[in-house]
Amino acid sequence: MSTTGKQIFTTxxxxxxxxxxxxxxxxxxxxxxQVLVRMEAAPIxxxxxxxxxxxxxxxxxQYSPGKIVAKMPEPFASGAKGRHGQRLxxxxxxxxxxxxxxxxxxxxxxxxxxVACVPGNxxxxxxxxEAAMCLPLxxxxxxxxxxxxxxxxxxxxxxxxxxMEGQKAIVHLAAASNLGQMLNKICQEDGLELINIVRKQExxxxxxxxxxxxxxxxxxxxxxxxxxxAIDETDAFFGFDPIGGGTMVDTVFKAMxxxxxxxxxxxxxxxxNQQKKMYIYGRLDLGPTILTPSYGFGFxxxxxxxxxxLANAGMETMVRMRKRxxxxxxxxxxxxxxxxxxxxxxxxxxxxxxxRAMHTGEKYLVTP
Amino acid sequence: MSTTGKQIFTTxxxxxxxxxxxxxxxxxxxxxxQVLVRMEAAPIxxxxxxxxxxxxxxxxxQYSPGKIVAKMPEPFASGAKGRHGQRLxxxxxxxxxxxxxxxxxxxxxxxxxxVACVPGNxxxxxxxxEAAMCLPLxxxxxxxxxxxxxxxxxxxxxxxxxxMEGQKAIVHLAAASNLGQMLNKICQEDGLELINIVRKQExxxxxxxxxxxxxxxxxxxxxxxxxxxAIDETDAFFGFDPIGGGTMVDTVFKAMxxxxxxxxxxxxxxxxNQQKKMYIYGRLDLGPTILTPSYGFGFxxxxxxxxxxLANAGMETMVRMRKRxxxxxxxxxxxxxxxxxxxxxxxxxxxxxxxRAMHTGEKYLVTP
Numbered sequence: 001m002s003t004t005g006k007q008i009f010t011t012x013x014x015x016x017x018x019x020x021x022x023x024x025x026x027x028x029x030x031x032x033x034q035v036l037v038r039m040e041a042a043p044i045x046x047x048x049x050x051x052x053x054x055x056x057x058x059x060x061x062q063y064s065p066g067k068i069v070a071k072m073p074e075p076f077a078s079g080a081k082g083r084h085g086q087r088l089x090x091x092x093x094x095x096x097x098x099x100x101x102x103x104x105x106x107x108x109x110x111x112x113x114x115v116a117c118v119p120g121n122x123x124x125x126x127x128x129x130e131a132a133m134c135l136p137l138x139x140x141x142x143x144x145x146x147x148x149x150x151x152x153x154x155x156x157x158x159x160x161x162x163x164m165e166g167q168k169a170i171v172h173l174a175a176a177s178n179l180g181q182m183l184n185k186i187c188q189e190d191g192l193e194l195i196n197i198v199r200k201q202e203x204x205x206x207x208x209x210x211x212x213x214x215x216x217x218x219x220x221x222x223x224x225x226x227x228x229x230a231i232d233e234t235d236a237f238f239g240f241d242p243i244g245g246g247t248m249v250d251t252v253f254k255a256m257x258x259x260x261x262x263x264x265x266x267x268x269x270x271x272x273n274q275q276k277k278m279y280i281y282g283r284l285d286l287g288p289t290i291l292t293p294s295y296g297f298g299f300x301x302x303x304x305x306x307x308x309x310l311a312n313a314g315m316e317t318m319v320r321m322r323k324r325x326x327x328x329x330x331x332x333x334x335x336x337x338x339x340x341x342x343x344x345x346x347x348x349x350x351x352x353x354x355x356r357a358m359h360t361g362e363k364y365l366v367t368p
Numbered sequence: 369m370s371t372t373g374k375q376i377f378t379t380x381x382x383x384x385x386x387x388x389x390x391x392x393x394x395x396x397x398x399x400x401x402q403v404l405v406r407m408e409a410a411p412i413x414x415x416x417x418x419x420x421x422x423x424x425x426x427x428x429x430q431y432s433p434g435k436i437v438a439k440m441p442e443p444f445a446s447g448a449k450g451r452h453g454q455r456l457x458x459x460x461x462x463x464x465x466x467x468x469x470x471x472x473x474x475x476x477x478x479x480x481x482x483v484a485c486v487p488g489n490x491x492x493x494x495x496x497x498e499a500a501m502c503l504p505l506x507x508x509x510x511x512x513x514x515x516x517x518x519x520x521x522x523x524x525x526x527x528x529x530x531x532m533e534g535q536k537a538i539v540h541l542a543a544a545s546n547l548g549q550m551l552n553k554i555c556q557e558d559g560l561e562l563i564n565i566v567r568k569q570e571x572x573x574x575x576x577x578x579x580x581x582x583x584x585x586x587x588x589x590x591x592x593x594x595x596x597x598a599i600d601e602t603d604a605f606f607g608f609d610p611i612g613g614g615t616m617v618d619t620v621f622k623a624m625x626x627x628x629x630x631x632x633x634x635x636x637x638x639x640x641n642q643q644k645k646m647y648i649y650g651r652l653d654l655g656p657t658i659l660t661p662s663y664g665f666g667f668x669x670x671x672x673x674x675x676x677x678l679a680n681a682g683m684e685t686m687v688r689m690r691k692r693x694x695x696x697x698x699x700x701x702x703x704x705x706x707x708x709x710x711x712x713x714x715x716x717x718x719x720x721x722x723x724r725a726m727h728t729g730e731k732y733l734v735t736p
Contacts, residue, residue, distance in 0.1 A: 291657040297671025305665040
């Protein structure tokens with residue numbers, strides 16, 4: 001007996017036509033290790049937006065109830081060749097109630113419970129999810145538990161990565177985001193220093209308000225001076241960037257190198273021996289990353305993604321991280337939302353252009 | 369009793385005036401662990417050129433016997449603030465005869481011998497060198513031994529790095545250089561696959577002539593196809609680049625990702641899980657490195673330098689590498705030179721503009 005319900009799909013044709021629509025879908029019975037979840041809340045994360053719309057032209061798109069047809073510009077249309085013609089589900093994470101389960105003990109134990117899950121089609125009335133990845137929410141509501149995975153595990157993953165690499169301080173860009181606020185709380189709890197880089201005074205105030213010690217504003221005239229001072233005080237030669245494109249990573253490397261060089265006594269043609277490392281974990285800016293030859297050869301730029309990180313970290317670390325998230329879901333790992341939308345409301349011009357802008361602190365929650 | 373002789377110095381003033389000149393210099397008596405070497409041959413490596421001239425305007429410089437006065441353009445003049453006003457010696461490596469030694473047994477044992485050394489002022493008639501870093505040349509001439517350090521140890525360092533990181537194949541850019549030719553011989557001896565990227569047919573022919581299996585020409589219309597095929601056959605997701613600026617590293621990452629994606633069955637918005645790693649070890653192009661968001665988050669770009677590599681690798685590895693160089697100095701690790709110049713000839717317009725162009729296979733040897 002299969003279940004039917006509404007779900008959002010995104011389809012990119014080879015000619016660049018992107019169709020995002022709400023459609024009826026049939027959900028199979030769960031396999032032994034799976035559960036069927038009636039979805040009640042799902043956040044729209046930047047990583048969902050990349051798949052949902054990418055850089056498609058939403059301003060000049062055609063809108064009809066439950067449907068958007070937009071044009072994907074080049075080179076992105078050709079670049080996403082791997083998805084041409086495929087009708088893809090969307091929505092990394094969400095929360096809901098388990099209404100059916102496969103035969104395994106682990107899956108059966110979840111029946112009737114509220115869980116956070118990562119089904120990959122969370123923008124849907126129903127979803128099949130792996131029982132092993134479900135987090136039983138206990139007393140926590142679905143709305144409070146909807147963002148229990150991506151942001152909390154990513155922010156904790158940064159702290160874990162820092163410790164694994166012997167670092168005691170982190171630089172974080174676009175630091176006033178939900179994730180950035182969590183990272184501040186984690187670093188305060190764990191005794192890690194954190195340099196927050198933001199671009200507005202109100203973001204400085206927000207982060208100072210939750211106890212951030214180092215917040216530097218890239219719009220200030222003395223930004224580089226502020227940044228160098230903070231690096232000098234914390235020895236932060238390691239950081240995370242969700243922007244990707246542009247010159248901000250380059251700017252951070254320069255500031256790190258300038259601090260390192262200021263501590264050298266002799267001139268070295270190769271720059272300092274200080275190793276400097278930045279991870280790009282998002283693509284808020286889809287332009288190219290520009291790296292100038294201004295900081296010698298002691299630099300590393302790498303991508304960072306949650307799934308491969310968890311695979312490398314191992315089950316024990318992951319279980320420990322998940323327990324910490326569950327224990328602190330309404331405090332350290334609480335998310336806030338600007339608006340709640342249904343599946344249909346999610347595809348109106350007003351909503352789509354607003355949440356696609358990804359303004360700091362203006363996340364949407366989908367309640368299917 | 370100190371020794372006097374001629375030596376080349378490079379001085380950059382804060383206003384961007386660069387003076388490179390031959391001057392009389394006095395060399396102190398060697399300390400216990402040091403030797404005094406009468407220099408007979410020293411190669412002009414790209415790493416020397418960065419300090420000697422950098423991107424100074426040699427075309428419109430003033431030339432007088434044994435002296436060049438040139439203008440350093442911005443942002444390089446300000447960027448090299450650390451050296452403003454300092455009269456710096458030049459010349460990483462060379463070979464000569466030990467004419468005096470400090471009191472230590474190791475230093476004394478070298479008296480009267482021809483040695484390769486890394487004094488940092490090899491463009492000089494005399495140089496003080498650490499005895500521990502000297503390589504006794506035995507029957508090998510100073511000209512054959514002059515390049516025994518930088519290129520051989522760097523090429524061996526690439527193979528060592530590949531093995532340390534579990535890689536069985538290497539991509540190498542600007543691969544027809546002296547160093548690139550050595551790397552071909554090393555990889556053949558060690559059973560590592562090597563993809564050589566060059567930009568001229570004559571460089572393809574040169575490398576094929578020394579047994580290279582994979583040589584791809586970036587000037588060919590089907591370059592990307594050639595590169596993908598070679599990566600597909602070798603599983604080379606790891607490489608070294610001496611160019612630095614521009615888009616070639618980006619191009620290699622793209623080709624690696626396209627090969628990895630072609631082996632995937634499902635579309636993944638984040639690209640492949642294949643880790644791709646490139647090291648920049650030189651700056652033949654001083655422009656910015658451009659990285660496009662075309663290969664997911666499974667990439668790492670890092671700087672590579674010989675000195676920190678050797679420090680990390682440890683004494684045992686270094687001794688093994690040096691023995692291999694010495695045993696094969698006229699075969700695997702042989703260097704060839706386009707021209708020989710004296711210290712004064714090195715500072716003529718004709719010579720300086722020629723060797724500063726760093727054309728593949730056109731290295732100069734200084735015979736002080």
